[in-house]
Amino acid sequence: MTAALQMTGVAADLGGRPVLRDVDLRLDAGDFTALLGPNGAGKTTLMRAALGLLPLRAGTVSTASAGYVPQRHEFTWDFPASVQDAVLSGLVRRIGLLRRPKVAHWQAVWAALDQVKLGDLRKRPVGELSGGQRQRVLVARALVLEPAVLLLDEPFTGLDMPAQETLTDLFTEIARERAVLMATHDLTAAAYTCDRLILLNRTVIASGPPADLKDPEVWMRTFDVGPGSHLLKALDLVGA
Numbered sequence: 001m002t003a004a005l006q007m008t009g010v011a012a013d014l015g016g017r018p019v020l021r022d023v024d025l026r027l028d029a030g031d032f033t034a035l036l037g038p039n040g041a042g043k044t045t046l047m048r049a050a051l052g053l054l055p056l057r058a059g060t061v062s063t064a065s066a067g068y069v070p071q072r073h074e075f076t077w078d079f080p081a082s083v084q085d086a087v088l089s090g091l092v093r094r095i096g097l098l099r100r101p102k103v104a105h106w107q108a109v110w111a112a113l114d115q116v117k118l119g120d121l122r123k124r125p126v127g128e129l130s131g132g133q134r135q136r137v138l139v140a141r142a143l144v145l146e147p148a149v150l151l152l153d154e155p156f157t158g159l160d161m162p163a164q165e166t167l168t169d170l171f172t173e174i175a176r177e178r179a180v181l182m183a184t185h186d187l188t189a190a191a192y193t194c195d196r197l198i199l200l201n202r203t204v205i206a207s208g209p210p211a212d213l214k215d216p217e218v219w220m221r222t223f224d225v226g227p228g229s230h231l232l233k234a235l236d237l238v239g240a
């Protein structure tokens with residue numbers, strides 16, 4: 001089976017400083033994978049490299065297509081667009097900036113909105129949506145391209161528990177037919193809900209199903225913490 005995303009020996013720099021080195025990973029359709037690591041570990045950089053937005057110093061990235069949901073603060077919400085216009089903006093490159101969308105483009109937009117369960121709100125101005133609904137608009141905007149892999153950069157930031165749960169169910173559903181990679185700081189939720197975890201700190205320290213990542217040492221190395229860390233207790237990796 002062709003991987004939805006494969007990175008081999010990837011190294012990338014930012015501002016002349018090395019950020020990623022020797023990154024090897026493979027994502028397949030059917031897997032909901034969490035990308036875990038401390039601030040500055042390179043999670044966003046890895047996603048940008050997967051999207052081809054960053055020159056690689058070494059290695060290769062191969063994907064049929066990737067969709068990206070950026071951290072929410074990177075998106076401007078105070079413009080008077082409707083929900084369906086915001087989703088259509090995900091197709092701009094395919095349609096061409098000055099061309100009019102065709103019926104097939106709108107049908108793809110409505111299908112994506114149905115998938116994130118916002119079909120009823122498609123004419124609503126985006127400024128009137130809740131935080132959780134806005135996040136679902138961004139997911140639809142990425143899904144409209146029918147990507148092989150969906151990349152989610154900290155999708156739960158600033159959202160309440162019910163909104164997080166709705167999104168988690170949605171991501172689980174999307175991962176039935178695509179690969180989903182989610183950068184998150186919520187380690188316990190990731191360990192509970194994701195099929196696989198990738199522990200990243202400039203390189204992949206460990207990866208696999210949560211049940212296979214019980215060695216406290218790999219978590220300590222990833223997060224630069226000692227054996228007394230609350231992190232290990234929260235993950236139930238040290239004896240009580």
Ligand SMILES: Nc1ncnc2c1ncn2[C@@H]1O[C@H](COP(=O)(O)OP(=O)(O)OP(=O)(O)O)[C@@H](O)[C@H]1O
Nearest residue numbers: 014015017019037038039040041042043044045046
């Ligand atoms: N434009 C830039 N120029 C130089 N260094 C940068 C630039 N952008 C990010 N960095 C550095 O690259 C490293 C990786 O950043 P990145 O945003 O990928 O980490 P992250 O794992 O997503 O972090 P966080 O959890 O805080 O979002 C950090 O040390 C950061 O300071």
